[in-house]
Amino acid sequence: MTNPAASHDAMRTHATRLQTTSLRSLVEGDPARATDFAFRIGPLYVNFARQGYDREALDQLFSLAEANDLAGRIRALFDGEPVNTTEHRPALHTALRSDLSDAPVAKAAHAQAIDVRARMRGWVQALAAGPVTDIVSIGIGGSDLGPRLAAGALSEPAAGRFRLHFLSNIDGNAVERMLAELDPARTAVLLVSKSFGTRETLLNGEILRDWLDDASRLYAITANVDRAREAFDIPAERVLPMWDWVGGRYSLWSAVGLPVALAIGMDGFEAMLAGAAEMDAHVLRQPLRQNVAVWHALTAVWNRNALGLSTQAVLPYDDRLKLLPNYLQQLVMESLGKSVRADGSPVTCDTVAAWWGGVGTDSQHSFFQALHQGTQVVPLDLIGIADPGHDYRANRDELHANLLAQSEALANGDSHDDPHRVYPGGRPSTWLQLDRLEPRALGALLALYEHSVYLQGVIWGINPFDQFGVELGKQLASQLLPALAGDADASDPVTRELLAQLRGRA
Numbered sequence: 001m002t003n004p005a006a007s008h009d010a011m012r013t014h015a016t017r018l019q020t021t022s023l024r025s026l027v028e029g030d031p032a033r034a035t036d037f038a039f040r041i042g043p044l045y046v047n048f049a050r051q052g053y054d055r056e057a058l059d060q061l062f063s064l065a066e067a068n069d070l071a072g073r074i075r076a077l078f079d080g081e082p083v084n085t086t087e088h089r090p091a092l093h094t095a096l097r098s099d100l101s102d103a104p105v106a107k108a109a110h111a112q113a114i115d116v117r118a119r120m121r122g123w124v125q126a127l128a129a130g131p132v133t134d135i136v137s138i139g140i141g142g143s144d145l146g147p148r149l150a151a152g153a154l155s156e157p158a159a160g161r162f163r164l165h166f167l168s169n170i171d172g173n174a175v176e177r178m179l180a181e182l183d184p185a186r187t188a189v190l191l192v193s194k195s196f197g198t199r200e201t202l203l204n205g206e207i208l209r210d211w212l213d214d215a216s217r218l219y220a221i222t223a224n225v226d227r228a229r230e231a232f233d234i235p236a237e238r239v240l241p242m243w244d245w246v247g248g249r250y251s252l253w254s255a256v257g258l259p260v261a262l263a264i265g266m267d268g269f270e271a272m273l274a275g276a277a278e279m280d281a282h283v284l285r286q287p288l289r290q291n292v293a294v295w296h297a298l299t300a301v302w303n304r305n306a307l308g309l310s311t312q313a314v315l316p317y318d319d320r321l322k323l324l325p326n327y328l329q330q331l332v333m334e335s336l337g338k339s340v341r342a343d344g345s346p347v348t349c350d351t352v353a354a355w356w357g358g359v360g361t362d363s364q365h366s367f368f369q370a371l372h373q374g375t376q377v378v379p380l381d382l383i384g385i386a387d388p389g390h391d392y393r394a395n396r397d398e399l400h401a402n403l404l405a406q407s408e409a410l411a412n413g414d415s416h417d418d419p420h421r422v423y424p425g426g427r428p429s430t431w432l433q434l435d436r437l438e439p440r441a442l443g444a445l446l447a448l449y450e451h452s453v454y455l456q457g458v459i460w461g462i463n464p465f466d467q468f469g470v471e472l473g474k475q476l477a478s479q480l481l482p483a484l485a486g487d488a489d490a491s492d493p494v495t496r497e498l499l500a501q502l503r504g505r506a
C-alpha cells in the first residue's frame with residue numbers, strides 16, 4: 001500500500017499528462033466507460049463517464065483510497081467510533097435509519113432512534129386528530145435545510161395534509177409575512193434546535209409562542225431538553241430528543257425530520273429512511289471500486305486536487321429540488337471547509353471547493369454562458385428525474401432533452417471559425433438520476449452525498465463533523481448589540497463608521 005502523499009503526487013502528475021487529452025477523446029477512445037463508470041442502486045442511477053479521468057487515473061485514485069484505509073474508515077463510521085475527532089464523539093446518523101453494525105454503541109443508538117420514531121408517529125396522529133391545519137417549523141442550518149428540502153420535494157399538493165411553513169432567518173420581515181397568512185387557533189409550532197441556543201430560533205420562537213393562542217401547541221425538538229423547559233416552559237411530553245452523536249447537518253433522519261412526516265405522512269418519512277438505509281448497505285458492503293460513494297468522493301478529490309478546480313455546481317433538473325444546492329452547501333462546505341487536519345497540523349492540499357448551483361432549465365438562462373465559455377472550468381452534478389410524475393409530456397421531454405444536451409455540450413464543446421462561437425468543452429459532469437422523486441430515492445441520494453462528504457474528509461485528513469468556524473461571527477454579533485442600542489461603541493474603526501451609518505438611518 002503506497003502512502004497517501006505519494007498517491008496524491010502520482011495522481012497530480014498523471015492529471016498533467018492528461019491535460020492534452022480532451023474529454024471527448026477520452027470517451028471516444030474508451031466507449032465502454034459509458035457503462036463501466038455507471039452504478040444502479042435501487043431507484044438511483046449514477047454515471048461518472050463524463051468526468052475527466054481515464055482508467056489509469058482511477059487506478060491512482062483507488063490506491064489513494066486504499067492508502068487512506070477508506071474501507072476501514074467506513075466501518076469505523078458505522079460502528080460508532082469517535083470519527084468526530086475534535087469533539088471525541090461518534091457520528092451515528094447511519095444508526096438513525098439502518099441497523100448494520102453489531103457494535104454496542106451503534107445498536108444502542110439505533111434503539112433510541114426507533115423509540116423516538118414511534119413517538120413521532122404518535123405526534124403525527126395526534127395532531128391530525130386535532131384542529132391544527134398549519135405547522136410552523138422554526139429552525140436554521142441543519143435544523144431547517146433538510147426538512148425544508150424534503151418536505152418541499154416530496155409533498156403532494158392534493159394530499160390534504162398539514163401545510164408546512166419554515167421560519168429560519170431572524171429578519172422580522174420573514175416572521176411578519178408568515179404570520180399574516182396563519183390562524184393562531186389552527187397552527188402548531190415546532191422549535192427545532194439541537195443546541196437550543198441558536199439566537200435566530202430562540203427569538204423567532206418567542207414571537208410565535210406569544211402569538212399562539214394556546215401554549216400547548218408549542219413543541220420542541222432538541223438535544224437540550226432542560227433548556228427547552230427552562231426557556232419556553234415546554235414539558236418533556238412535548239419534546240422529542242436528539243443526541244450529540246448526530247451532527248446538525250446530518251440530522252434530517254432524526255426527529256428534526258418531523259416536518260417531513262407531517263407533510264408526507266410517517267410512512268413516507270420511513271420510506272425516505274429506507275432509501276438512505278439501502279445506500280448505507282451499499283456503502284458499507286461494496287468493495288471500493290464498486291462503491292458509488294467512493295467514486296463520488298474520489299471524483300471530488302480528482303477535480304479539486306488533480307485539476308485544481310475551485311468550485312462545484314449542483315444542477316437539479318426538477319423544480320421540486322430547487323433547495324438541494326442550499327442543503328448541500330451546508331452539508332459539504334460546513335463539513336469540509338477546513339484547513340487544519342484532525343491532528344492539528346495544516347492541510348497539505350486544497351480542501352472543499354465552493355459549492356453552488358441552481359435549478360435547470362432556468363440556470364441555462366442565467367449562468368450557463370460562463371459554464372460553457374468562461375475561463376473557469378466548473379464540474380457539475382447534473383440531477384434528473386426519469387418519471388417526473390406529471391402529464392405534461394412535452395415539458396418532460398424538453399426538460400430531459402436539455403439535461404442530455406447540456407451534459408454533452410459541456411463535455412464535448414464545439415468548433416467554429418468565429419472565435420466568439422467556439423465552445424472549448426472539457427467541462428466534466430456526473431449524471432445522477434432518480435427513477436421518480438419519491439421518498440426512497442431522495443433518501444438514497446442524500447445519503448450518498450453524506451457518505452461522499454465523509455470520505456472526502458478522510459482523504460483530506462480533516463474532521464467533517466465539527467464547525468468551529470461559525471462561532472466567531474456569533475460572538476462579535478452579541479458584542480455589537482449594545483453598540484446598536486447606543487450603549488457602547490465598536491472598537492474597530494470601520495465597524496464604527498458602518499455602525500453610525502446603520503444607526504443613523506434605522
Ligand SMILES: O=P(O)(O)OC[C@H]1O[C@H](O)[C@H](O)[C@@H](O)[C@@H]1O
Pocket residue numbers: 140141142143192193194195196197198201248249334467470
Ligand atoms: O440546531 P441548532 O443547535 O439550532 O444549530 C443550527 C445550526 O447552527 C450552527 O451555528 C451550525 O452552523 C449548524 O451546523 C447548525 O445546524
